Amino acid sequence: MALRPYQLEVLPRISAAWREGRRAPLLVAPTGSGKTLIAAEIIRRSVAHGWRVLFLAPRRELIEQAHDKLTAAALDVSVVMAGDGRRNDFARVTVASVDTLHARRMTTGEYRVLDPDLIVVDEAHLFVTPPRAALLSHWPKARLIGLTATPARKDGRALGLIFDALIDVSTVAQLTADGFLVPGRYYSLSDPDLSRVRTTAGEYNQKDLAEAMDRPQLVGDVVETWLARAGGRRTVVFASSIAHSAGLANAFRTHGVAAEHVDAKTPTNVRREIFGRFREGATQVLTNCTLASYGFDLPELDCVVLARPTKSLVLYLQMLGRGLRSAPGKTDCMVLDHAGIVRRFGFADEPREWSLEGRVANLREEAERGGRELSPEKELRDCPECKALFSGCECPECGWYVKPRGSQIETITGELIELDNARESERERMKFYLQLRGLFEQRGQNPGAAAHSYRDKFKTWPQTAWNGFPTMQPGAEVQRWVKSRMIAFAKRRAVT
Numbered sequence: 001m002a003l004r005p006y007q008l009e010v011l012p013r014i015s016a017a018w019r020e021g022r023r024a025p026l027l028v029a030p031t032g033s034g035k036t037l038i039a040a041e042i043i044r045r046s047v048a049h050g051w052r053v054l055f056l057a058p059r060r061e062l063i064e065q066a067h068d069k070l071t072a073a074a075l076d077v078s079v080v081m082a083g084d085g086r087r088n089d090f091a092r093v094t095v096a097s098v099d100t101l102h103a104r105r106m107t108t109g110e111y112r113v114l115d116p117d118l119i120v121v122d123e124a125h126l127f128v129t130p131p132r133a134a135l136l137s138h139w140p141k142a143r144l145i146g147l148t149a150t151p152a153r154k155d156g157r158a159l160g161l162i163f164d165a166l167i168d169v170s171t172v173a174q175l176t177a178d179g180f181l182v183p184g185r186y187y188s189l190s191d192p193d194l195s196r197v198r199t200t201a202g203e204y205n206q207k208d209l210a211e212a213m214d215r216p217q218l219v220g221d222v223v224e225t226w227l228a229r230a231g232g233r234r235t236v237v238f239a240s241s242i243a244h245s246a247g248l249a250n251a252f253r254t255h256g257v258a259a260e261h262v263d264a265k266t267p268t269n270v271r272r273e274i275f276g277r278f279r280e281g282a283t284q285v286l287t288n289c290t291l292a293s294y295g296f297d298l299p300e301l302d303c304v305v306l307a308r309p310t311k312s313l314v315l316y317l318q319m320l321g322r323g324l325r326s327a328p329g330k331t332d333c334m335v336l337d338h339a340g341i342v343r344r345f346g347f348a349d350e351p352r353e354w355s356l357e358g359r360v361a362n363l364r365e366e367a368e369r370g371g372r373e374l375s376p377e378k379e380l381r382d383c384p385e386c387k388a389l390f391s392g393c394e395c396p397e398c399g400w401y402v403k404p405r406g407s408q409i410e411t412i413t414g415e416l417i418e419l420d421n422a423r424e425s426e427r428e429r430m431k432f433y434l435q436l437r438g439l440f441e442q443r444g445q446n447p448g449a450a451a452h453s454y455r456d457k458f459k460t461w462p463q464t465a466w467n468g469f470p471t472m473q474p475g476a477e478v479q480r481w482v483k484s485r486m487i488a489f490a491k492r493r494a495v496t
Contacts, residue, residue, distance in 0.1 A: 004180065006170045007038050013167050014042065014145065022165040024144035026124055028151050028354055029169035031321025032181050032299075035147045038169070039120050040069040042145065046118050047075060047092050054116035054142075055095045056135075058126050060268065061296060066095045066122065080113065083268075089114070102131050116142050124148040125314060128157045136162060149321060150314040151354045154202040160356035172324070173349040181324045182302075184348055185397065186389040187229060188337040188382070194309055203311050210241030213308060213339075222307050222338055223251045226285075228484035230334050232476070233303035234278075236296070237287040238319050240308035245287040248307065252285050255483070259285035290315070299327035302334065309339035316341050320348045342389055343380055429454075430469070433462045435478040438471035453482065 010027065017025040029035050043053045055070070057063045063081055070077045070093055079086035080096035082103070094113055101113065116139060121127055124146030127136065136144065146163050153159075175181040198205040226235065239245035242263045252259035260283045262274045277283045279298055289308075304323040310316055323333035335342065380391055388397040436450040454462045 003037065003041060004034065006174075007034055007041070010038060010167060010169050011042065011045075017165045017167065018143065020165075024146065024163045025165040025167050026146040026148065026151060026159060026163035026356065027167050027169055028148060030172045030175060030181070030324075030348075031149045031318060032325040033149075033170055033175055035149070035169075036065055036069050036122070039066070039122070039145070039147060040073045043070060043093060043118070043120065044073045044075060051092070051117035052114055053093045053118045053120065054113060054139075055093065055120045055122070056098045056101075056127075057095070057122040058098050059123075060097070062122050063095055063097055065297065070095065098127075098132055098135060101135060105135070115139060118142060119144050121146045124163065125151055125153055125159060128153060128159055128161055133162060150317050151356070152314055154312040154314065156202070158357045163356060166354060166356050168354070171349070171351070173351070176324075176349055180326055182326050182330055182332050184320065184324065184335050185332050186335045186337065186342050186347065187225075188340060188342050188389045197309075199311070204309055206241065209309065210244055213240040214244040214247060222248060222305060222336075223255055223257075224484050224487045225336055225338070226252075226303075226305060227255065227257075227480050227487070229336060230303040231480035231484075233284075233334060234281070234298070234301045235285045235303040235305060236301055236322055237285060237305040238308050239287055239289050242289050244307070245289045249285070249287040252287070255487070257285055258283050259287060261287045262291055263289055264291055296322055297325070298322075299325040300330065301325070302327075302330055302332070304333060304335050306335065306337045306339050306341055310341060311344075313345050316345050317348065324348060337389070346380070347391070429458060430463070430466050431472065432457075432478060433466055434469055434472040435474040436482070439474035439478060439482060441471055442474070453485065456485065457481065 014025055014027075027035065027038065029038070039055065043055065046053050055066050057066060060081065063079065067077055067079055067086075075093050076088065076091040077086075078088040078091040078094045080094060080100055082097065082100045094116070096113060119136065119139060119142050121136070121144065125148045127133065127146070144163070146159075151159050151166065172181060176183055194204070194209075197208040200206075222237070237245070237248055239248055242265070245263060246261045249259045249261035260274050260277065262271055266274070274283070274286070275296070278286045279300075301323050304320060306316075306319060320333075320335065323335070380389055381395075382389060383395040383397065386395065386397045388395055390396055433450065433454045436453050437447055440447060440449050440453075451462055
């Protein structure tokens with residue numbers, strides 16, 4: 001297996017931790033960094049030394065991923081999972097569902113897994129619970145390695161109860177700079193009223209949240225925003241409940257978008273087929289309620305819709321991580337935040353200091369708690385022109401610039417560009433206008449509507465000279481944009 005440099009560099013650090021007397025190091029690496037690949041190489045080397053290895057994961061999709069990676073490393077792998085027939089008691093590597101092992105312990109009094117020399121735990125932050133900690137303590141002599149992108153829990157429990165060393169593999173910022181992840185483009189367009197949503201165990205009450213979010217006007221806003229901003233992108237939508245997710249999928253289909261809903265209760269074979277259609281591109285939008293936040297790997301995915309609020313940094317980063325993986329031709333991931341989560345936790349690539357004590361040093365939250373102001377470079381802003389959410393002084397989407405305070409001479413930030421490029425930008429706008437005219441002409445509408453639509457989008461009137469050119473056949477981008485405006489108009493009429 002060909003490992004990236006940072007993946008190779010972590011291997012001697014694990015050995016060093018063991019030599020120093022640490023039994024259970026925790027590897028922290030962002031979603032998309034290849035944690036399973038690192039684990040596969042660790043397991044391959046361990047088996048070469050004659051060790052038995054147990055790989056534990058909390059979800060079926062994670063177990064399948066681990067099985068595939070380990071099989072690709074030419075290892076014999078046994079699988080222990082409900083309804084699975086791939087158990088092999090002679091294999092030196094066992095990939096097991098933690099819930100299946102716990103259920104068997106409760107019913108038979110034993111785990112029926114050969115004693116391992118090494119236990120690798122995926123999504124390690126989920127194991128700081130009495131039943132899962134008891135499972136790990138069943139093999140006290142085995143060495144332990146934890147894998148996680150987010151070593152924190154919403155209930156504040158310290159991961160140091162199980163793990164005794166924290167090893168940072170890399171950061172989102174570094175992986176993005178190296179081209180292994182793509183940058184996010186953030187939009188925060190809605191501000192739902194959560195004043196009546198109670199908090200239970202450090203997170204929004206699920207029933208209250210579903211009632212607050214599953215409203216026709218919010219569902220329409222999600223679809224309308226997606227059509228206007230991300231209509232051509234492969235998208236995963238995180239909803240607040242199963243009913244909300246199903247309603248969103250139906251709303252997308254109503255507007256001609258190939259969308260499907262999936263949840264934890266979806267039968268395994270049906271879920272596999274839905275994910276297959278999404279990977280193949282037959283389905284463009286996949287709606288779910290937290291299911292795809294773990295173990296869903298589709299690098300081509302380039303839009304994440306956050307249609308559910310959360311107080312959990314862990315869940316937020318897991319959801320974002322679905323779209324930040326790199327893929328051929330992919331330049332970024334659009335994040336449409338309908339819940340204000342980005343303002344609470346910041347961008348995915350912000351620096352965060354993790355610890356085994358259950359705390360994470362987050363600059364944004366610390367500033368809010370202490371009443372301090374963030375520096376201009378870190379302050380999040382809503383662009384008044386395009387509504388993008390950004391930090392710093394210049395919007396990366398449209399170039400709008402924050403005027404500096406003080407008695408400075410006002411300047412306009414910009415750069416010299418080739419005139420051909422400037423003319424190309426003007427030609428693109430003229431092309432958009434001529435396609436607008438073509439669309440309204442096909443519908444038998446007043447040609448003046450095209451000028452008003454152009455002004456709605458570009459905040460200026462089209463050039464009079466463009467009316468001398470023949471109309472053009474409307475493309476998909478123009479049709480999607482006009483459709484989104486029609487939905488917005490219909491909503492405003494319904495309200496009045």
